[in-house]
Amino acid sequence: MRAVVAVALLVGVYVLGLALIAGIVLVNVLFLVHDRPIGFVWSVVIGGTLAFALLTGLFTIAGASDDEERGEPVGEQDEPELWALVRRLADEVGTRPPDRLFVVAEANAAVSQRTRLLGLVATTRRMYVGAPLLACLTERQLSFVLAHELGHYGNHDTRLAGVVAAGRVALVRMLTGLNNRSWYHVVVAVMFAYYAKLYFAVTASLSRQQELAADATATRIAGSEAAVSALRELPVVEAAWTLFHDRHFRPAWEAGFLPTTIFAAFAGLRGSPELGAYLDEVRQNPPERVLGRYDSHPPLPDRIAAVTAMAVPSRGPDRPAGALLANNGAVMDRTLVSPLVEQLGVKQRVDWATLSHTAARATRVDRSRRLARVGGGSLGTVLDLLDEGRLSSLLRTDVRPGSGTPGPRARREFARGLLIGELTALVELTLADQRHARWESDWLGRTTFHGPDLTTEIDQATDDRGSTGGLRAALAGLRVDQVPTR
């Protein structure tokens, strides 16, 4: 019954929209008929913009959909085993299989369909499978996740449920789409927000039931044990992936490098000792999901309790989900790096050990670039300038302390602090390039400098009344040539 109301409400979005436009037109006509030219002009301007916003809301946003071409499309001939699994799961769930399959670089899986008329009509169905899931889960855990997603579209008992869910997605999309735009879009969004709230109130328990129903369907297919472990493991996979991608892969990529291995390294990260404690912590206390305002997922403990209670035994042996993939899972790396990038040769291929050293070196190069430029090009010339009492010429003049009205001394001290950072980078760089020091990074992203500690000497060298003597002596003791090689 609720589902019927929900569908009626969805249709009502269009009714409401059209009624509003009719109202705007009516107001305009009334102004015209009663010979109020100023009022007419105003109402045309304001009414026109609002009507425009309404129409964009109804057509462009609700008409389009959240499904897009992303990740690596895989055809049936590319990944026959993965496709076979998906087909089998769709069959067991009792829904039609997706038309297209994508492997994406996200710790997530999803099914989407192109919808028309606020989700009332569905067309192309797409499935996205996160490569990190393929890398971390077992086949049975993955089956649970994928069957859950398919389950949203195939619960026989609630035939309209799919429509309700799709409508919910479409409404959220419409609201977020309207909200981030100009004032007249926001005005319309505010009106529809109330309508949407009504819709969500009507469908909240329905969506909750749907989530649990999808869990139940998936559990019947994958077994309780896989269901529980998949639910527990998903936040861990996500945490590991975020760490890998944001702290390791992306910085390297942005610095112009391409690691020789990606998902193999990701596996290394998951197994590394320094991360064990961190991932265990996530496993014990999964972070509260950052719920979207309209998210309707039940809390994780409730879901785990529900699938445990079903006590569905597992069938047959299990294996890593990655074994489903052809070519040792080469498709996973392609989600991040298209073959085109390699052919163009814009990124330099390096292994991870070199990469962590190179990345640390690159940040030092960045950090010392300005100093090297104004200081004559090398550590040696910088120290010469300091000895000549030309510290001021090395200080940055383009930065200001946090206080709005800093005195000359505060400006100078602030700039000195920045200079110390730059000089430290230049000293480390010089030492490392002459093999007197190296950097080491762990998977947690902590870089340590293995080399002589020259903090005091650097402070001395940058003091108004200091001297470079200590630093020079320390470097001479190491037989460092003070002209860096770059």
Place this chain on the structure above:
Amino acid sequence: MALDPTRHADPERWGLVPDAYVRDVFPEEDPVLARAVTAASRGQWRQAADAMKPTWGDWDDRARVTLALAREGARTDEWLNTWRDEQPDRDLAAVDAAAWVLVAKEILGESDEEDHVDGFHRVLRRAERAARHAIHLAPQDPTPWWTLVEVAGGLSFDQARFAEIWHELVSRAPRHRAAHEAALEYWAGQSSDVMLDFAANAGPSLVLRAAFLLEDEDPLIWRTELVADAVDQLLAADELSNDDRGHLVLALYDHNRFAEVIEQFRALGGRADGAPWSRFEDPKGTFLEYRANSCRKAALKI
């Protein structure tokens, strides 16, 4: 502006100085200190040394003179360096350490950018070294210990480390006013409960200061019994500092005791230069706003 209700407030009718007389910067009133600061701004240190010397033993006075000289030292340090070259004494060391703290605060300002925070921390560590040097030169002087209390707040020392510093301070000057205010800031960064306990033990002035620091997170703080008692104690006192009056304004205003607020404003005259006004972005504007609103609301009450 036409709709601004405060334009009918007319503070002068209540015997308050005209708005135009209110300022948030006043010249130094102590003539010796004023001359010392002026000389320092010209690079001369002897007057500063002369101003510091007689403060030995009167620690609140020493804090006052140290702070005034340190303000100039945080602006320009040429005279401090000459002082160091010619007569590196305990007075210089105390001023020098206090000046480093002020430099650090200027580097931070209200910013939370990494460069500013890093600079703030670096210079505070420099201040710590300077304070330790001053302690070495003058083991009986609480002044550098007060500086360390400020450093502890800025670098968020752990409580054990703070307790050591605090113990050294109070064993030299049990009621050191400036250090108590600095300690309040330290506790503000640790725990508001401990901060209030600390303030309650330290007297009514500190209680109002603590309430002011807490009012953003706890708007009802002014209505607590602790604050109400502190207000009564202060109103019964023979003599009040301008800072106390400033905080009393906020407390009494929150209690809707506008006639008494106006009394405090009458005593403050045109001085919008102390606490709590200096904590606002526009000290004079805030002062005038409270003043005008109090007059308007007092008029409504009669």
